[in-house]
Amino acid sequence: MKFDTGQKIIQIVKQKGEVRPDELIRELGVSRVAVHRQLKKLVASGALRRLGRPPRVFYAIGVEFIKSAAIDSPETEKFINKNYLYVSPLGEMVSGAKGFWRWLAAIGKTKEAEVFARRFQKIRQAANQQMGKNGLIDLTAKLKNTYKVVYLEQVFCRDFYSLPEFGKTHLGQLVLYAKQSQSQKLIGKLAQESKPLINNLIRHKKISAAAFVPHSLPRQLQFLEEFAKNVSLNLPEINLVKVRSGEVIVAQKSLSKLSERVMNARETIVVENIGKLYPAVLLIDDAVGSGATLNETAKKLKAKRIAKKVYGFALVGSFKGFDVIREF
Incomplete structure (x- = not known):
């Protein structure tokens, strides 16, 4: 040739x-x-x-990148290669520096690449500092600042859903598009990456049973059902059921008021009676926004004497307080 x-x-x-x-x-x-x-x-x-x-x-x-878009610092470029993911309007998933260039080109800021790159590194590193030795972010303090009574012992997530200025995190992108596109491949990837972290949490908190939060909207492939199959926790699973009384389905994450979210979680999630008390239950969700679903479900698990203690785990959580994550 x-x-x-x-x-x-x-x-x-x-x-x-x-x-x-x-x-x-x-x-x-x-x-x-x-x-x-x-x-x-x-x-x-x-x-x-x-x-x-x-x-x-x-x-x-393809997108043409100009030379001024280059990052001068090898350390910063290496950091971006590890932490950044861009999803284009066409659904292309471009990770690392290439994805960062694509995002800069999309917002017309390629000439300020170095400034944006250093800013991203600073904000991402600040978020990383909130991760504990177990590789998880503890959201318990934020939950206690939101509700008068908290029924969970602790709540953890793998990462924040989004960051100031830069939007969705690498993990936030994967969770959102795995759910929206009903991708078995992406859900399987998320489950396999999460499994060691969840198993470590199970060992340290002496978890004896698990429960997966049911989805609000019907889909051919339900994210958490597929996630549960892939993560395979080898624990007794408590069945949670989503019910509705009205004529239409109202997704919990579509509600903007905290009081509405609490009501939705309280009235639409049913815990089946099993006649057994577990010392510690792990409640798993895809994302923690207001925390209403986890807190209200934990309350029911304890009220029905199914769980003595309840811990929460989600793949992603909100960065600032307990903001509403509406995109789900």
Whole structure:
């Protein structure tokens, strides 16, 4: 294959907008293997974007990054490579520095890359300082500042859902889009990454049973049901049931007032009587916003003498107080 084949592909894509590999093979007169090899390199460099999934795949011009977008500090760039994830409006998941460039280009701030990169590092590191030795963030103090009576011994999350200025965290992005796209692959990935942290919590708090918060909205693939299968905790599971009295379903996270969220959790989640008292129960949810669901469910578990102690765990939690996470 000639050296300039990659440039010829770019010229064709620029002329036509979106191009399928078969069109390139016909126009260039080269083998399928050769074209796909060049396409892979061009996508990796950011010159082209891959659209769609087999068998309907197209290629389009990628986001062009200018030299002023470079980060001078290797340490900062390494930090971003580890901690940043960008999800484009097209659903592309781009991690690390490449994702950071894409985000900067989207907001028109590529010339201020160094400033934004250092700011992100500072805010992310400040958030990391709230993680304990167990790799989890303890949200208990925030819960106690929100409610007069807290029925949970402690509440933990893996990370914050979003950060000031920069929006959703790497984990926040994964949880949101795993749930919205009903992706078994992403949910499985989240479960496997969470399993060691949850098992460590189970050992240290001497957890004897688990309960997964039921979803408000019906979906073909329910996030926490799939998460429970993949995480496989090897503990007795207490069944929680979501019920409704009205004519329509009201998602708990769609309510903006704290009092409404408390009422929703209290009136729509039912704990089935099992006639057994567990010393410590782990209550698991995908996200902690106001904390109403976990607190009200813990109250019911204790009132029905199913749990002596209740601990809460969520993948993500709110950064500032107990804000409402509406996107779920």
